[in-house]
Amino acid sequence: MQAQFWLFYAVLAIRYLVIAGGAFLLVYVCLHKKLARRKIQPLLPKQKDYLREVGHSLFTFLVFAFYGVVLSSEAVQPYTQIYTEVSKYGWAYFGLSVVLALVIHDTYFYWTHRLMHHPKLFRAFHLTHHQSVNPSPWAAFSFSPLEAVVEGGIIFVVAFLIPMHPLAIVAFLFFMTVYNVYGHLGYEIYPAWLVNSRLGRWFNTSTNHNMHHKFFKGNYGLYFRCWDEWLGTTHARYDETLAKLVAPPSEKKATHSA
DSSP states (O other): OHHHHHHHHHHHHHHHHOOOOOOOOIIIIIIITTTGBBBBSSSSSHHHHHHHHHHHHHHHHHHHHHHHHHTSTTTTTTGGBBBOOOOGGGGHHHHHHHHHHHHHHHHHHHHHHHHHTTTTTTHOOOOOOHTTTSOOGGGGGOOOOOHHHHHTTHHHHHHHOOOBOOOHHHHHHHHHHHHHHHTTSSSSSSSSHHHHHTGGGGBHHHHHHHHHHHSSSOOSSSSSSSHHHTOOSTTTTTHHHHHHHHHHHHHHHHHOOO
């Protein structure tokens, strides 16, 4: 069991270091000048911010690794809907299950996120994450121990609610990590055509989540903007802020001159 725990931990930590580290290297080191106009908040985080975010994230994976051990244990796994033969439901459902997991996770995240913003819960659960007022990719899993418990709980919800193949769970968790890193990127990399399209306007953006960190309220979603739009929790200046970030350079200059 101990070996399994550290195996899970190593996988989680390496995945984070590769994805968040790769995003940081690409955007903050290699392309920072080219993407300067896409920086959501003008200033860069300080080195102490990066170190804090990495430290809390590496602790978070202790909780996540423990959840992995519990979920895969003989005492729990028989009660889940995890299956091992793809042929049982077919490849079409395999792909659909990943999408369903994302929809379930988005709903879970929105409501637990709003709950953790309650004044009586915020300091104990969510303040650690909001120390990153101007987040970087390293902030993706920078949680307090209590928030780590809440955030990791989605794996049990998904495993008990819908049939999932282990590889589908891996795909779901990989996409979750990528999108979480994008949400904390600090730069808006989505093109204008996507965020202005009929479907794309429902996708959450790095701008959306960055504004949540900056203003501490509103924009509670993870992958999609549905719950925020339906319940009126989208920040009032979100559309305006996003439009300025994704506008072509010529339009930005014209707006600035005017």
